[in-house]
Amino acid sequence: NFMLTQPHSVSESPGKTVVISCTRSSGAIASNYVQWYQQRPGSAPTTVIYEDNQRPSGVPDRFSASIDSFSNSASLTISGLKTEDEADYYCQSYDSTNAYVIFGGGTKLTVL
Amino acid sequence: QVQLVESGGGVVQPGRSLRLSCAASGFSFSTYGMHWVRQVPGKGLEGVALILHDGSNKYYAESVKGRFTISRDNSKNTLYLQINNLRAEDTAVYYCAKEEGSVSIFGVVRHWGQGTLVTVSS
Numbered sequence: 001n002f003m004l005t006q007p008h009s010v011s012e013s014p015g016k017t018v019v020i021s022c023t024r025s026s027g028a029i030a031s032n033y034v035q036w037y038q039q040r041p042g043s044a045p046t047t048v049i050y051e052d053n054q055r056p057s058g059v060p061d062r063f064s065a066s067i068d069s070f071s072n073s074a075s076l077t078i079s080g081l082k083t084e085d086e087a088d089y090y091c092q093s094y095d096s097t098n099a100y101v102i103f104g105g106g107t108k109l110t111v112l
Numbered sequence: 113q114v115q116l117v118e119s120g121g122g123v124v125q126p127g128r129s130l131r132l133s134c135a136a137s138g139f140s141f142s143t144y145g146m147h148w149v150r151q152v153p154g155k156g157l158e159g160v161a162l163i164l165h166d167g168s169n170k171y172y173a174e175s176v177k178g179r180f181t182i183s184r185d186n187s188k189n190t191l192y193l194q195i196n197n198l199r200a201e202d203t204a205v206y207y208c209a210k211e212e213g214s215v216s217i218f219g220v221v222r223h224w225g226q227g228t229l230v231t232v233s234s
Contacts, residue, residue: 033220037157044207045157047222051212056222090157094219099171101147101159101219 001095002026004104011110016081020107022091023073032094034074036065039106040087048089049076078109086111114138114223116208121228124198134191134208134225142166142186145211147221148193150204160206161193165215198232205229 003025012018022034036049047056049065052074062082067074074093078085091104120132134146148160161182163170170182181194191208205227212220 033218035220037221037224044224044226046224050220050222092157092219092221094217096217096219099162099169099217100173101149101162101221103149103157103159106156 001098001100001102002093004091004093004102006089006091006104006107008105009108009110011112012081014081014083014111017077017079018081018109020076020078020089020091020109021073022075022104023071024093028069029067029072029074029093030069032096034065034067035092036063036074036076037090037092038085038087039090045090081111083111085109114210116210116223116225118206118208118225118228121206121230123231123233125234126198126200126232128198129194129196130198130230132193132195132206132208132228132230134193136189136191136208136210139210141184141189143214145213145217146182146184146191147209147211148180148182148191149207149209149221149224150202151207151227152201152204158204162211162217163191164217195230198230200232202230203232 005023033051037045039045062080065076088106090106115137117135147162163182183192207227208225209221210223
C-alpha cells in the first residue's frame with residue numbers, strides 16, 4: 001500500500017488563498033483518482049472534489065484541485081477564504097492492486 | 113437525491129458482536145459498490161471494507177480482516193457491516209459511502225452517510 005501525506009495544519013486569513021498538498025509515497029499519483037473531503041467538527045465528511053478536479057454541485061468554485069506528476073502530489077486550493085471553510089480536509093485515493101481505500105492523515109485549516 | 117442512513121451503533125462490551133446497517137435511497141443501489149469508512153474520535157478516516165455492486169467481491173482493511181463482514185441486500189437497498197469480537201480499538205464512528213463507479217470500483221466517493229457511533233466498553 002502507498003501512503004498519502006498531508007501537512008498537519010495550515011492557517012490563513014479570510015479572503016486569502018491556501019493550498020493543501022497531498023503527496024503519494026509510491027506509484028503514480030495519476031494512476032488513481034484523488035478526492036478531497038471537508039469535515040467540520042461533529043459532522044460527517046463531505047466531498048469537495050472528486051476524480052482529481054471535479055466539483056460536486058453545491059461546492060463553490062473557490063474550491064479547486066489539481067495533480068502534479070512531477071512531485072507526485074495532489075493539491076487542493078481554496079481561494080477567497082471564509083471563516084466557514086475552517087475544517088479538516090482529507091485527501092483520498094485508491095490502491096487498485098489491493099482494493100484498498102487510502103486516506104491522507106488530514107489537514108486542519110484555520111481561518112483567522 | 114442520494115441518502116445514506118446508518119444505524120445499529122451503540123455501547124457494546126468487548127468480545128460481543130454488532131451489526132451496522134446503512135439504508136440507501138435516491139439511486140439505483142444494486143448498480144454501485146459501497147464502502148464502510150470509520151473514524152476513531154479525534155483521529156483520521158480509515159477505509160474498512162468495500163463491496164461490489166452485486167456482492168460478488170468484498171475487500172477488507174488488514175486491521176479488520178477475519179472479524180468484519182460486509183454484505184448487502186439489494187432487494188432492501190441496505191448495506192451491512194457485521195463486527196465480531198469487538199475490541200476497544202474498534203470504538204469509532206462508522207460511515208457508509210457510495211462508490212461512484214458503476215459496477216466497477218474506482219475508489220471514488222461523493223456521498224456519505226451521517227455515521228453511527230460504536231463504543232466498545234465494559
